[in-house]
Amino acid sequence: MSLLKKSRIYSPWLYHLHCGGCNGCDIEILAALSPRFDVERFGIQLVASPRHADILLITGPMPKQILPMAKRVYEQVPDPKVVVAIGSCACGGGIFYDPENYAILGTPDSLMPIDVYIPGCPPKPEAIINGIVQGILKLSKKS
Amino acid sequence: MSSEIKLIKYTIKKPMTLKYPSSLIPEKKYSQIPEVLRGLLQRDNEKCIGCKACHYSCSGKATTFQYKENKLIIETFTLRCAFCGYCQEICPEEAIKLTKTFEITINNPNEREAYITTELDLLKCKNCGKYFATKKFIDRTYQRLIEKIDPIIKESVMNDYKKIEEYCTDCRRMLSIKLNTHPKKYVWLEG
Amino acid sequence: MIELILIIFTSFFLGLFYSFLIRKFSARLQWRIGPLVFMYKDLRSIMGITRIIQPLYDIIKLFGKKTIIPESSRKRLFIYSPYISLIFAFISIFFIPFSGISLLSNVPYSLVIVSYLLIGSLLFMIIGPIASGSPWAFIGVRREAELFLVTEFGFIISLFSMAISKNSLILWEISISEFNLVNITAGLLMFTSILGKLHIKPFDMSEAEAEIVAGPYTEYSGKLLGIYYLTKIFLIYDFIALFISIFIPINTLPIYLSIPLFLIISILIIFILSIIHVLNPRYRIKNALIWYIKIISILCLINIITMVM
Numbered sequence: 001m002s003l004l005k006k007s008r009i010y011s012p013w014l015y016h017l018h019c020g021g022c023n024g025c026d027i028e029i030l031a032a033l034s035p036r037f038d039v040e041r042f043g044i045q046l047v048a049s050p051r052h053a054d055i056l057l058i059t060g061p062m063p064k065q066i067l068p069m070a071k072r073v074y075e076q077v078p079d080p081k082v083v084v085a086i087g088s089c090a091c092g093g094g095i096f097y098d099p100e101n102y103a104i105l106g107t108p109d110s111l112m113p114i115d116v117y118i119p120g121c122p123p124k125p126e127a128i129i130n131g132i133v134q135g136i137l138k139l140s141k142k143s
Numbered sequence: 144m145s146s147e148i149k150l151i152k153y154t155i156k157k158p159m160t161l162k163y164p165s166s167l168i169p170e171k172k173y174s175q176i177p178e179v180l181r182g183l184l185q186r187d188n189e190k191c192i193g194c195k196a197c198h199y200s201c202s203g204k205a206t207t208f209q210y211k212e213n214k215l216i217i218e219t220f221t222l223r224c225a226f227c228g229y230c231q232e233i234c235p236e237e238a239i240k241l242t243k244t245f246e247i248t249i250n251n252p253n254e255r256e257a258y259i260t261t262e263l264d265l266l267k268c269k270n271c272g273k274y275f276a277t278k279k280f281i282d283r284t285y286q287r288l289i290e291k292i293d294p295i296i297k298e299s300v301m302n303d304y305k306k307i308e309e310y311c312t313d314c315r316r317m318l319s320i321k322l323n324t325h326p327k328k329y330v331w332l333e334g
Numbered sequence: 335m336i337e338l339i340l341i342i343f344t345s346f347f348l349g350l351f352y353s354f355l356i357r358k359f360s361a362r363l364q365w366r367i368g369p370l371v372f373m374y375k376d377l378r379s380i381m382g383i384t385r386i387i388q389p390l391y392d393i394i395k396l397f398g399k400k401t402i403i404p405e406s407s408r409k410r411l412f413i414y415s416p417y418i419s420l421i422f423a424f425i426s427i428f429f430i431p432f433s434g435i436s437l438l439s440n441v442p443y444s445l446v447i448v449s450y451l452l453i454g455s456l457l458f459m460i461i462g463p464i465a466s467g468s469p470w471a472f473i474g475v476r477r478e479a480e481l482f483l484v485t486e487f488g489f490i491i492s493l494f495s496m497a498i499s500k501n502s503l504i505l506w507e508i509s510i511s512e513f514n515l516v517n518i519t520a521g522l523l524m525f526t527s528i529l530g531k532l533h534i535k536p537f538d539m540s541e542a543e544a545e546i547v548a549g550p551y552t553e554y555s556g557k558l559l560g561i562y563y564l565t566k567i568f569l570i571y572d573f574i575a576l577f578i579s580i581f582i583p584i585n586t587l588p589i590y591l592s593i594p595l596f597l598i599i600s601i602l603i604i605f606i607l608s609i610i611h612v613l614n615p616r617y618r619i620k621n622a623l624i625w626y627i628k629i630i631s632i633l634c635l636i637n638i639i640t641m642v643m
């Protein structure tokens with residue numbers, strides 16, 4: 001494996017995009033970044049700008065109002081990138097799911113390709129870390 | 144000054160970090176797992192009778208059912224499931240159980256692993272040839288009926304039930320006079 | 335000549351090591367582990383063996399990513415100022431003596447050259463983001479510029495009070511002169527300005543994460559961001575080497591003694607910096623300026639008194 005691909009695995013930076021959820025998943029993401037699980041052991045960092053990120057974490061059921069912004073944030077993440085949907089809402093609409101819902105899209109996979117889904121309402125921090133590791137492995141395979 | 148004392152205390156102490164993705168110490172791999180944790184749901188295909196109560200109680204429309212030829216297919220879409228446990232609570236046969244599996248990652252929502260599927264055989268109606276309910280469902284209804292019924296009319300109800308057992312709901316209604324199973328006859332009996 | 339080539343690698347790896355140590359120490363002080371020195375045995379096939387060069391992995395990864403150049407930016411200034419900043423920081427490593435090795439620090443006016451190069455490097459870290467056209471970058475840059483002015487005040491006064499008291503403008507001559515009271519007072523002044531220049535915690539308001547997105551670097555991505563990170567690595571080395579060589583008289587010792595002493599003292603400084611980094615919340619820019627003006631005016635006064643004596 002080349003040094004570039006290795007360093008992609010070794011230093012994934014996360015950007016957290018909140019799309020109208022109840023904040024449960026967001027709190028669990030913070031728990032996953034806390035000293036108890038300390039993802040900095042593996043070089044994972046939370047960055048503040050989508051332009052610095054490698055992995056985009058999406059939470060929430062995607063209300064239709066936020067779609068243009070979510071699309072723009074996705075485009076701002078430079079290639080190669082991985083999108084991880086966290087929580088039942090971002091994975092499949094969760095309890096808000098209804099095919100005829102006028103306000104909520106549910107999963108954003110029509111908007112952007114999603115690589116890893118982590119169901120749970122909310123998922124435990126371990127599940128989130130496990131999903132991020134799956135995302136990192138996918139990131140190394142992208143050119 | 145107290146913050147400095149705390150700093151020294153936490154620097155000397157062993158870090159509180161778990162070794163999480165590594166499983167070098169298996170019993171200390173995870174943080175605290177509560178006893179009431181609701182994880183991935185599991186449906187016992189042997190116990191399930193196909194009553195669809197889980198579909199009607201599902202909070203997120205994650206559990207759906209469909210009739211396909213001679214099969215009843217009950218599916219739960221794991222990605223949409225909120226692990227709320229309503230189906231476990233309502234299931235009459237205790238076939239659904241929420242396990243403690245919480246490390247779930249799914250790469251493709253269309254793949255087979257994203258669904259928890261139960262396939263059940265359907266009975267064919269003797270009269271019209273429609274597939275209407277599962278064998279287990281009919282048997283279980285019969286048992287419950289016997290348990291709860293008034294002993295005075297028990298025998299006649301049992302006889303009636305045996306007659307209509309193999310017909311679908313529409314045909315039962317149509318054939319009730321012909322087979323003499325119409326419930327009004329009990330009213331006459333009592334009168 | 336060989337020294338000049340060797341110092342490139344030495345400074346680069348020391349800078350990487352220092353920025354790793356800041357991360358590791360502050361993690362350890364926060365009751366967590368930080369980047370692992372030894373990876374867990376069962377994860378070595380995926381996650382590598384060690385993370386001592388974690389900052390290097392970050393930079394290599396950033397170089398391999400796509401660079402986005404925003405439409406609203408002034409493209410030439412936006413693209414070239416990281417490179418100029420890197421060049422300034424890179425050249426200044428030759429003019430700073432490294433533990434008893436003079437390098438280019440005995441050329442005339444080397445003190446002026448070093449202070450000029452360090453100012454230039456920081457200046458282009460401010461100019462690049464201004465050209466990006468992002469409102470977040472503007473807010474960050476405004477804070478950074480204000481902080482830059484007050485820290486520069488203390489930095490210059492401490493450097494030149496040393497120059498006046500040792501009666502020389504050559505860095506090497508200052509570094510081998512005898513230790514006196516000015517070393518301590520000017521050293522303290524320098525230390526306070528290093529806090530602001532390296533964005534140690536109470537003074538990290540310019541790149542305040544989550545408050546103003548990513549501050550000046552909001553619009554930077556990929557290779558250009560990687561170059562800024564590289565510049566920061568050289569700057570950490572620059573400031574620490576400058577601090578040690580001017581204020582702590584280890585340059586007169588033989589090399590086999592001075593190099594270990596240099597390492598020990600630099601790690602000690604990094605440790606103190608990380609303690610300050612962990613223990614403090616973020617100042618508002620107003621508070622930071624007031625703090626600096628108070629501290630610097632007192633320290634300058636003491637400095638001048640000791641200098642006259």
